[in-house]
Amino acid sequence: xxxxxxxxxxxxxxxxxxxxxxxxxxxxxxxxxxxxxxxxxxxxxxxxxxxxxxxxxxxxxxxxxxxxxxxxxxxxxxxxxxxxxxxxxxxxxxxxxxxxxxxxxxxxxxxxxxxxxxxxxxxxxxxxxxxxxxxxxxxxxxxxxxxxxxxxxxxxxxxxxxxxxxxxxxxxxxxxxxxxxxxxxxxxxxxxxxxxxxxxxxxxxxxxxxxxxxxxxxxxxxxxxxxxxxxxxxxxxxxxxxxxxxxxxxxxxxxxxxxxxxxxxxxxxxxxxxxxxxxxxxxxxxxxxxxxxxxxxxxxxxxxxxxxxxxxxxxxx
Numbered sequence: 001x002x003x004x005x006x007x008x009x010x011x012x013x014x015x016x017x018x019x020x021x022x023x024x025x026x027x028x029x030x031x032x033x034x035x036x037x038x039x040x041x042x043x044x045x046x047x048x049x050x051x052x053x054x055x056x057x058x059x060x061x062x063x064x065x066x067x068x069x070x071x072x073x074x075x076x077x078x079x080x081x082x083x084x085x086x087x088x089x090x091x092x093x094x095x096x097x098x099x100x101x102x103x104x105x106x107x108x109x110x111x112x113x114x115x116x117x118x119x120x121x122x123x124x125x126x127x128x129x130x131x132x133x134x135x136x137x138x139x140x141x142x143x144x145x146x147x148x149x150x151x152x153x154x155x156x157x158x159x160x161x162x163x164x165x166x167x168x169x170x171x172x173x174x175x176x177x178x179x180x181x182x183x184x185x186x187x188x189x190x191x192x193x194x195x196x197x198x199x200x201x202x203x204x205x206x207x208x209x210x211x212x213x214x215x216x217x218x219x220x221x222x223x224x225x226x227x228x229x230x231x232x233x234x235x236x237x238x239x240x241x242x243x244x245x246x247x248x249x250x251x252x253x254x255x256x257x258x259x260x261x262x263x264x265x266x267x268x269x270x271x272x273x274x275x276x277x278x279x280x281x282x283x284x285x286x287x288x289x290x291x292x293x294x295x296x297x298x299x300x301x302x303x304x305x306x307x308x309x310x311x312x313x314x315x316x317x
Contacts, residue, residue: 070147084285102122118179126173146163166217168217185197241274
């Protein structure tokens with residue numbers, strides 16, 4: 001009599017795991033009253049039915065390795081995360097520093113003891129710093145949920161989409177800007193200080209440091225897990241920025257130095273620079289596939305060899 005052995009190469013296994021007919025001896029292959037196969041279905045036909053059932057059992061075992069939310073197995077995701085972090089650190093440099101236009105609409109202004117409002121725009125530059133160098137790091141790359149589009153014998157080979165959260169950080173953001181527009185000071189204060197109640201913002205220079213900034217982005221992508229892995233259709237839909245504080249504020253207005261002129265926290269809450277960061281993170285993550293193409297996924301290839309070929313070794317009894 002012949003028996004069939006299914007070999008499954010799994011991560012961390014010292015040797016291939018063999019599932020023989022004894023592993024599924026309790027599984028009926030037919031719907032007979034005693035759970036056994038009628039004689040007419042014995043022999044090769046019965047063996048083929050058992051093969052199908054064993055394949056389903058193995059599929060279930062492989063499915064069990066994945067996360068409950070449909071995400072790839074942790075070892076697959078860890079490989080992808082390591083690549084993403086390396087790629088991001090290099091690729092993000094193409095977009096640094098961030099240059100953006102800052103719109104001022106009734107922006108709070110404070111010059112010495114006088115307060116007022118300002119309107120106009122600013123040409124701003126935001127430079128992320130890691131230590132003494134320009135840069136940003138990918139501190140988090142998380143799969144929140146995923147939908148498997150294509151699978152082979154219980155192993156998902158294509159996720160579409162996969163919902164991700166990415167965390168990006170730097171030690172600090174150095175922000176500088178040159179403003180243009182006009183400012184209106186409180187009339188009582190302006191009269192007491194013997195200054196004009198209206199002043200130009202032309203050539204006003206502003207600078208401050210954002211301490212311990214962190215950017216959290218949400219988005220989605222399509223992921224192919226195969227011998228030729230691929231990440232495509234990356235779309236970062238939102239970015240949220242947090243920080244611990246603002247320091248090293250300086251302002252030069254009308255040729256005079258001020259320790260503060262604008263509410264920097266309010267100024268930094270503007271959407272303009274956040275959009276720039278979001279776009280840069282989106283583009284940086286989208287380049288992952290360029291690096292995946294030449295990367296050797298030895299463990300990944302082992303599992304896919306199981307999924308795509310599912311070797312059946314015939315042995316004599």
